[in-house]
Amino acid sequence: MKYRDDRNGTLTSEELLAVLAAIGHPQRLRIIAGLSEGRVHVSELARRLGMSRPLLYLHLERLEKAGLVAGDLELSSDGKAMKYFELVPFDVHLTVDVVLAALRADEEEGLKDVQENPR
Amino acid sequence: MKYRDDRNGTLTSEELLAVLAAIGHPQRLRIIAGLSEGRVHVSELARRLGMSRPLLYLHLERLEKAGLVAGDLELSSDGKAMKYFELVPFDVHLTVDVVLAALRADEEEGLKDVQENPR
DNA sequence: GCCACCTGTCAGTCTGGACTTACAGGTGAA
């Protein structure tokens, strides 16, 4: 899983911010809750949460980019295209040390960039 | 500490969102890092981070509302007013269960409101 | 044909947060 493999669980600040911003929104909390019971396709989830489908798309996109949910387009038995989403288990421990580690990880990323793309 | 005492560590979604929004901003990550070495007064911190003082005020205000930092206005030995800020240790475990618990806590808050302010 | 489902995207509005500049006030020291 993403956060276990990368740098032994250390996130860069960019990744950390993506996760925080993704979770830190009332609607997206509800989306996470809605997905916690299992995979659902978009239209169904929109109905359950009482929110418009285009809006739900935006939120799901954001959650997916942050690695918190995963989408999968499937053909149902009756031939209809269905986009299923499911939760990706996440576990981020928020402490001062994690913040410091993220900022430190940024610098190392920066160094890596310099080594890979020297000017 | 705020998050230990309230409901045995369970945050309402409002509190959780406040914390996530407060931490989830590049400048505020740097502010947290800046405060991790100890208490600093606002002007000094602004200089260290290279950001304008009014802007720093806004961010500190947000962090304080979320309970992540604490401010204290003091008179220095030479009579000048100094606003010192320091970190409040925080430890928020971000998992699906925490999200679900937050939404559940909201409902109980709602019930409490009804009991305290019956119509 | 029409209806009931589904996916995907675009154009437009609107609001809140981020940020700057500029101001008000205070102290002590030269």
Place this chain on the structure above:
DNA sequence: TTCACCTGTAAGTCCAGACTGACAGGTGGC
């Protein structure tokens, strides 16, 4: 008095994100 510090806030700009409404396309069944 002027300078160098400090706190605190009000006014204005700017932009990204949230959200709506209306489209495009597809399938299968009546």
